[in-house]
Amino acid sequence: MAKPSGLDAVFGIHAVEALFENGEAPRELWVQEGPAETRLAAVIEKARGSGARLMPRPREVLDEIAQGGAHQGIIAFCKPLMAHSEEELMLRLNGWPHREPPLLLILDGVTDVHNLGACLRSADAAGVHGVILPKDKSAPLNAVVRKVACGAAENVPVYQVVNLARAMARLKEAGVWLSGTAGEAEVSLFEIDLTGPCALVMGAEGKGLRRLTREACDALIKLPMAGSVSSLNVSVATGICLFEAVRQRR
Numbered sequence: 655m656a657k658p659s660g661l662d663a664v665f666g667i668h669a670v671e672a673l674f675e676n677g678e679a680p681r682e683l684w685v686q687e688g689p690a691e692t693r694l695a696a697v698i699e700k701a702r703g704s705g706a707r708l709m710p711r712p713r714e715v716l717d718e719i720a721q722g723g724a725h726q727g728i729i730a731f732c733k734p735l736m737a738h739s740e741e742e743l744m745l746r747l748n749g750w751p752h753r754e755p756p757l758l759l760i761l762d763g764v765t766d767v768h769n770l771g772a773c774l775r776s777a778d779a780a781g782v783h784g785v786i787l788p789k790d791k792s793a794p795l796n797a798v799v800r801k802v803a804c805g806a807a808e809n810v811p812v813y814q815v816v817n818l819a820r821a822m823a824r825l826k827e828a829g830v831w832l833s834g835t836a837g838e839a840e841v842s843l844f845e846i847d848l849t850g851p852c853a854l855v856m857g858a859e860g861k862g863l864r865r866l867t868r869e870a871c872d873a874l875i876k877l878p879m880a881g882s883v884s885s886l887n888v889s890v891a892t893g894i895c896l897f898e899a900v901r902q903r904r
Contacts, residue, residue, distance in 0.1 A: 657719055657731060658681065658682050658731045661680075661681055661682070661731040661732060661733065661734070662731070662732060662733070662734045662735065662796070662797060662800075663719050663720070663729050663730070663731055663797045664680070664729070664730045664731075664732060664797055664800050664801070665716075665719070665720045665723055665724075665725035665726070665728065665729040665730070665797060665801055666723070666724060666725060666726050666728070666801040666804075667694070667697065667726045667727075667728060668804040668805060669730075669800050669801045669803070669804060669805060670683075670697060670728050670729075670730045671697060671700075671805070672804065672805025672806075672808055672809070673730055673732060673805075673808065674697075674700045674701075674704065675805065676805065676808045676809060678732060678733070678808060679700075679701070679704035679705070679706055679732075680701070680704075680706050680730035680731055680732040681706060681707065681731055681732060681733075682706060682707045682708075682709060682730070682731040683697075683698070683701045683706045683707070683708050683709065683728065683729075683730050683731075684709045684710075684711045684715070684716060684719070684728070684729045684730075684731070685698060685708065685709070685710055685711065685727065685728055686710075686711065686712070686713050686716055686725075686727035686728070687710045687711065687712055687713075688713075690727030690728070691710065693727065694727055694728055697728060701730075706730075713727075716728075716729055720797075723797070723798060723801060724801075734795075735795040735800065735807055735808065735812075736795075737787065737795060737812045737813060737814040738784075738811055738812065738813045738814070739813065739814070739815075740813060740814075740815040740816070740821050740824075742813065743784060743786065743813040743815075743821075744824060744828065746784070746811075747825075747828045747830070748828070752783065754903065755849070755850050755851040755852070756783045756784070756830060756851045756852075756853075757780070757781065757782050757783055757848075757852060757853075757896075757899055757903070758782065758783060758784050758785070758786060758825070758830065758852070758853035758854070759773070759777050759782050759784070759785045759786070759853065759854055759856070759892065759896065760785075760786045760787075760818070760822070760832070760853050760854070760855040760856065760867075761773060761785065761786070761787055761792065761856055761888075761892075762788065762791070762818060762855060762856065762857050762858065762863050762864055762867045763788075763791045763792070763857055763858035763861060763863075763864060764787075764792060764793060764856070764858055764888055765791060765792060765793050765858065766793060766859075767793045767794070767796060767798040767799050767802070768798065768802050768889075769793070769859070769887070769888050769889045770787075770792070770793040770795075770799050770802075771798065771799040771800070771801065771802025771803040771806075771807065772802055772803075772889030772892075772893075773785070773856070773888065773889050773892045774799065774802075774803040774806040774807050774810055774812070775802065775803045775804055775806045776889065776892050776893040776896055776897075777806065777810050777892075777896065778803070778805075778806030778809050778810045779806075779893075779896075780893075780896035780897055780899065780900050781900065782810060782896060783811070784810070784811045784812070784813055785810055785811070785812050785813070786812075786813045786814075786815060786818075786821065786853070787812060787813070787814050787815070788814070788815060788816075788817075788818040789814050789815065789816055791858075791864075792814075795807060795812065818864075818866075818867055818870075819866040819867060819869070819870045822853075822855075822867070822870040822871070823870060825853060826870075826872065828851075829851050830851045830852060830853050831850060831851065831852045831853070831872050831873075832852070832853050832855055832870065832871045832872045832873075833846060833848070833852060833853070833854055833855065833871065833872065833873050833874075833875050834855035834856075834857070834863050834867065834868055834871035834873070834874050834875070835854070835855065835856055835857065835862075835863070835874070835875055835876065835877070835891060835895065836857075836862060836863060836868065836874040836875070836876060837862065837876055837885060838874075838876070839874035839875050839876040840874075840876075841873060841874070841875050841876070842875065842876060842877075842878050843875050843876065843877055843878075843894070843895055843898055844878070844898060845875075846873065846875055847902070848898065848899040848902045848903070849902050849903055852899070854892070854895045854896065854899065855867065855871055856888055856891065856892050856895070857888070858888065859885070859887065859888050877891060877894060877895075
């Protein structure tokens with residue numbers, strides 16, 4: 655059974671509930687027939703109140719739409735998640751509306767949707783003001799990202815830029831300090847000052863930061879590794895770096 659035309663599927667209880675919490679009620683809600691309808695009564699009631707169209711569906715149909723993802727008996731269909739532009743980012747920085755200095759996250763070459771979703775979730779938890787992605791060499795903002803992010807994909811501003819190195823140069827001109835992570839760096843994460851306007855730049859697993867991205871950073875930093883592994887999953891490393899910034903800022 656085909657999904658509604660022009661809409662994105664968002665599946666999983668937490669991801670669907672986040673749509674209502676963020677004021678982005680879905681157009682249509684598919685609920686698994688049977689006992690799941692009782693378990694999901696609270697979400698169904700929110701959907702009725704928002705005017706969303708409710709459609710009971712057999713589990714096989716939901717499985718097909720989720721393509722192996724854990725839909726938990728519910729799939730919402732809503733407007734596609736759209737990233738903001740580089741110009742919107744610069745305009746926001748020029749008229750910075752927050753009391754605290756900007757904390758940004760740049761993801762270079764993170765092409766795995768699960769890693770991107772986990773990074774967005776950590777970014778939301780850490781109070782990041784914006785996540786910057788290159789238009790190429792980046793995972794799409796799809797249903798799996800929204801599921802893994804548990805609502806963070808709708809809450810954290812995401813900016814897509816055509817040329818990441820050029821965008822980073824503009825950030826530096828705006829007074830943002832860029833700290834890139836690299837295993838061979840000599841300076842530890844815990845030795846740098848993250849209290850001012852800054853962006854943490856994270857690279858893809860294995861390859862790390864691309865050359866031009868690395869050269870655009872103001873400083874390269876590393877996580878001190880005590881065990882036998884040489885690196886961490888990018889989403890884990892992102893969480894550690896972001897919450898070191900949170901610790902310093904508090």
